[in-house]
Amino acid sequence: MEFTTLVQVIINGVLLGGVYALAAFGLSLIFGVSGVLNLAHGEFLMVGGMAVFLLFDALQNVWYVNPFILVAVVAPLFFLVGLVFEKALIQPLTQRKEHVRLASAVLVTLGAALVIEDVADFASRGSQYEKSVDFFIPSLVIGEIYLETNKLVMFGLVLILIVALFIFLRFTYVGLAVQAVTQNRRGALLVGVNTTRINAIAFGIGTALAAVAGGFEVINSMVAPNIGLPLTLKYLCIVVMGGLGSFLGVALGGVIIGLGESFLGFFYPAWSQTVAYLLLVTVLLIRPKGLFGK
Template sequence: MQVLLQLLISGVLLGAVYALGALGLNLIFGVAKVVNFAHGEFLMLGMFAGYWLMTLTGINPYYGAPLIGVAFFLLGLLFYGGLMRFTIYKPELTQVFATLGLGILLQNLALMAWSADYRTVQVMPPGFESINFLGVFVPTNRLVAAGYAAVILGAVIVFLKTTFTGRAIEAVSQDLMAARLMGVNPNRIFLITFGLGIALTGVAGAVLVPSFYAFPSVGSFFVLVSFVVVVLGGLGSVAGTALGGLVLGIVETGTGYLAPDLKEATHFVLLILLLALRPHGLLGVKGAEKETLK
């Protein structure tokens, strides 16, 4: 029983981390219908931002995450204004190559700037690395990251449901033409969405760096995980992102315990099964993955 509880708690905490990392990817796709293949590299930059913030100033990345979020919001505005606004109405392959090329560029720039060394930060005092809960050891870093994930996911849902800008974002996501007829400026909404999506990705990276190593190619791992979470939970669904992350985290943890050699294969198996059997995900709207901006 204790083993099952340990696996469940570990899976939930890991799933919350995965959901936090995938939220920015799903938000951008839900509104702009753009699959950002540079998502992993933006998350990698967020991890390095958290690392260097701690290394150079001593500011804990958990405390500095809001500041990093503001910086990455501006980076997201630049990402849209400098690249994506020229491809937003173009064929999907144009968007794929644009974001994929940007991802390769960012990864190589990071490699040139910081080398391939693995980096992390120690933010918890000695002796507080884990908490004993009913005989189950809970990593403190994962617990804090899960708390961040819960707060951010809840805040995004409240923002989308209760604010004028949030409702405009949902309107553009559901029906671009109808939103235009209601006086919504799609280009402004796309700009805000890309800024918000990249900001969330940067915050996720800063929160994750105490738990994972930061290195230039770490985004390749997280982008695969994020795609699985997005497809599993539902394209464009924030609540689906949370559910998809939890399901993946629990499945991966259970698989890792029963058959450690198959742990990494979990992502590929789930992705293939979902694309074949339920491409719109658990909470996604059927046909959302086929919608376009035209």
């Protein structure tokens, strides 16, 4: 393998991993705070991407808008969607016994995922199935290495969002409360944290992050009604691999899987999609609570 190819593969892997990490952050936040495996997470990503596509498509002839701006418009809407989703579907489950809660959360979020996917599928009838936004900026060439500017912008935005999230978690009351609930729900409740509100906020932020990732997907490659569940599964791999509630773990997990897919995609393309699951199973076998889990 030539050096420049190696660099190209690594860069692609890290870029891919960055977007993975972003959506996985959202999922991790939700999982950490509410203990719920949100199997509908990937659906919000898909719908977020669809929303960006529809806005772009509708505005195309009127006003050629940078799709990244549309992503920023869509994100707050999905914060609200997350709040409503939590209020309607997740909150009622919180009082149940542990194994019942796990099972009912699986049911509720899976059912919601099926509904969202099927409605999106139904609504896409008669138009193209895979949707993508045509938006190109010339590639950047450094020596023999090509960098797609789209991806660079995206990666920059991912970094900014991750830093913002870190600052939020570290320096704001709500952020600290989110962490407290993740670590010890009862303890947080005892010191006066409004856990119901924190749950809702976590869902809001998590869903907004998924929608942003969906926006990036639609700009970078495509979204289609059936991508939701497989993506959810991949993000869950990242979250669990990194260790529940560990943000460093998620970032690292995302990048490892991105790199893994990029490398395997280069040598054995057929196996590249197995990376997430192989790594998940391997990591869990060695460390049952993930890389950074306690």
